[in-house]
Amino acid sequence: xxxxxxxxxxxxxxxxxxxxxxxxxxxxxxxxxxxxxxxxxxxxxxxxxxxxxxxxxxxxxxxxxxxxxxxxxxxxxxxxxxxxxxxxxxxxxxxxxxxxxxxxxxxxxxxxxxxxxxxxxxxxxxxxxxxxxxxxxxxxxxxxxxxxxxxxxxxxxxxxxxxxxxxxxxxxxxxxxxxxxxxxxxxxxxxxxxxxxxxxxxxxxxxxxxxxxxxxxxxxxxxxxxxxxxxxxxxxxxxxxxxxxxxxxxxxxxxxxxxxxxxxxxxxxxxxxxxxxxxxxxx
Amino acid sequence: xxxxxxxxxxxxxxxxxxxxxxxxxxxxxxxxxxxxxxxxxxxxxxxxxxxxxxxxxxxxxxxxxxxxxxxxxxxxxxxxxxxxxxxxxxxxxxxxxxxxxxxxxxxxxxxxxxxxxxxxxxxxxxxxxxxxxxxxxxxxxxxxxxxxxxxxxxxxxxxxxxxxxxxxxxxxxxxxxxxxxxxxxxxxxxxxxxxxxxxxxxxxxxxxxxxxxxxxxxxxxxxxxxxxxxxxxxxxxxxxxxxxxxxxxxxxx
Numbered sequence: 001x002x003x004x005x006x007x008x009x010x011x012x013x014x015x016x017x018x019x020x021x022x023x024x025x026x027x028x029x030x031x032x033x034x035x036x037x038x039x040x041x042x043x044x045x046x047x048x049x050x051x052x053x054x055x056x057x058x059x060x061x062x063x064x065x066x067x068x069x070x071x072x073x074x075x076x077x078x079x080x081x082x083x084x085x086x087x088x089x090x091x092x093x094x095x096x097x098x099x100x101x102x103x104x105x106x107x108x109x110x111x112x113x114x115x116x117x118x119x120x121x122x123x124x125x126x127x128x129x130x131x132x133x134x135x136x137x138x139x140x141x142x143x144x145x146x147x148x149x150x151x152x153x154x155x156x157x158x159x160x161x162x163x164x165x166x167x168x169x170x171x172x173x174x175x176x177x178x179x180x181x182x183x184x185x186x187x188x189x190x191x192x193x194x195x196x197x198x199x200x201x202x203x204x205x206x207x208x209x210x211x212x213x214x215x216x217x218x219x220x221x222x223x224x225x226x227x228x229x230x231x232x233x234x235x236x237x238x239x240x241x242x243x244x245x246x247x248x249x250x251x252x253x254x255x256x257x258x259x260x261x262x263x264x265x266x267x268x269x270x271x272x273x274x275x276x277x278x279x280x281x282x283x
Numbered sequence: 284x285x286x287x288x289x290x291x292x293x294x295x296x297x298x299x300x301x302x303x304x305x306x307x308x309x310x311x312x313x314x315x316x317x318x319x320x321x322x323x324x325x326x327x328x329x330x331x332x333x334x335x336x337x338x339x340x341x342x343x344x345x346x347x348x349x350x351x352x353x354x355x356x357x358x359x360x361x362x363x364x365x366x367x368x369x370x371x372x373x374x375x376x377x378x379x380x381x382x383x384x385x386x387x388x389x390x391x392x393x394x395x396x397x398x399x400x401x402x403x404x405x406x407x408x409x410x411x412x413x414x415x416x417x418x419x420x421x422x423x424x425x426x427x428x429x430x431x432x433x434x435x436x437x438x439x440x441x442x443x444x445x446x447x448x449x450x451x452x453x454x455x456x457x458x459x460x461x462x463x464x465x466x467x468x469x470x471x472x473x474x475x476x477x478x479x480x481x482x483x484x485x486x487x488x489x490x491x492x493x494x495x496x497x498x499x500x501x502x503x504x505x506x507x508x509x510x511x512x513x514x515x516x517x518x519x520x521x522x523x524x525x526x527x528x529x530x531x532x533x534x535x536x
Contacts, residue, residue, distance in 0.1 A: 220318060
């Protein structure tokens with residue numbers, strides 16, 4: 001993968017499919033949840049392949065449940081590998097979270113205590129996934145809503161250790177950092193200072209909103225609004241240090257017109273093409 | 284604490300009152316716990332609403348989402364493939380007391396489910412009229428075909444479920460007063476997208492026989508047993524034009 005051939009991407013939504021197919025913005029790429037394309041056949045795969053014929057595609061999984069105290073589901077992993085062979089994604093990513101547990105899937109990205117045992121389990125799960133996919137994956141920092149007792153590791157160090165043990169890359173979601181810092185009362189800047197930026201293969205930017213009951217004390221990672229100015233500011237600081245890194249504008253709900261998303265995406269594209277990297281991230 | 288212990292307790296607490304444990308109470312008492320509870324339930328309900336759009340049109344968003352919440356607690360998803368979630372929803376509606384005034388709802392849900400299965404099924408090349416023309420009177424009876432992997436067919440005895448479903452899917456009210464008798468549907472994917480046709484009892488019996496691996500002669504006998512007045516030539520034309528049949532030796536592609 002050459003990180004310089006694509007700049008800012010967008011979440012691919014069926015509502016915008018025709019416009020997405022016709023769009024030729026320079027550096028554009030598309031990200032999808034592979035779960036929506038793990039069909040045996042049919043139009044979904046055909047849509048994705050048509051998009052893939054024109055632009056790079058990234059697969060952003062939400063359900064491998066790598067932080068569950070169990071190996072990822074072998075059948076689902078095999079199907080993901082088959083999809084990856086079919087569309088040859090530029091990046092495959094997943095979350096530092098769990099969602100499937102004892103045969104039941106909870107459609108969310110759930111937290112856990114970052115213990116020594118959890119570290120070993122998740123490293124094993126990432127390694128298994130990478131073995132099946134025969135490529136490194138990128139692991140995303142989660143959004144936090146809860147104070148959990150029993151962490152042995154700060155999150156940034158935990159992620160750095162996963163990189164060291166498995167050779168995985170990281171997906172830095174700047175909006176998640178901003179929300180988590182707000183909700184748990186830590187300093188987003190300090191978190192980013194500790195973050196292993198050398199391993200970041202992709203960045204996510206998204207919108208959030210305040211909880212209807214608790215207000216700004218509890219921000220929700222809703223992906224239903226434009227990226228907040230404070231998140232753009234953190235992002236500028238990150239890419240000033242990393243140089244250009246493929247960046248996704250994530251929008252999953254309250255979809256605006258396609259042109260509006262393109263304008264927001266343009267902002268990230270411009271930031272990426274004008275940044276002066278301190279490190280040669282694209283070499 | 285072991286990771287598995289944490290996940291057992293957290294999972295239970297997401298669905299309802301948790302087992303009594305101080306560490307869980309500490310989590311549940313934080314405002315953020317409701318974010319997870321809401322997101323998990325909303326994720327299930329949103330998926331059901333996407334997968335059962337015709338049911339939702341018939342009952343309205345509020346009724347649908349309330350029913351979907353009951354279903355999601357009883358039959359949560361098994362995996363992250365939410366595009367395929369809710370296989371048991373039609374059966375659930377059949378026994379759901381608030382749906383008793385809408386006795387056709389379950390049959391309509393079954394057709395929404397047929398659409399999902401048809402949409403996600405494997406690709407395969409269907410036989411067409413050209414194939415039929417190549418057969419001789421000697422070979423045709425003993426030949427066999429099987430249903431396309433994407434073909435789905437369903438009969439409802441008591442209600443015109445297909446006419447109801449079709450009119451809502453096509454965004455129009457039934458043009459004439461409904462003839463309130465049972466009917467059947469065939470859903471196929473002859474090109475890219477799912478299409479649907481009415482299908483007779485004879486057609487149902489024919490496809491059932493093909494699915495069981497019977498010869499065309501035996502399948503035709505089944506069809507005529509189901510309806511002695513069936514126009515068999517017309518039935519075969521319908522099935523071939525819909526792309527409902529594939530050769531027995533073909534593999535999903």
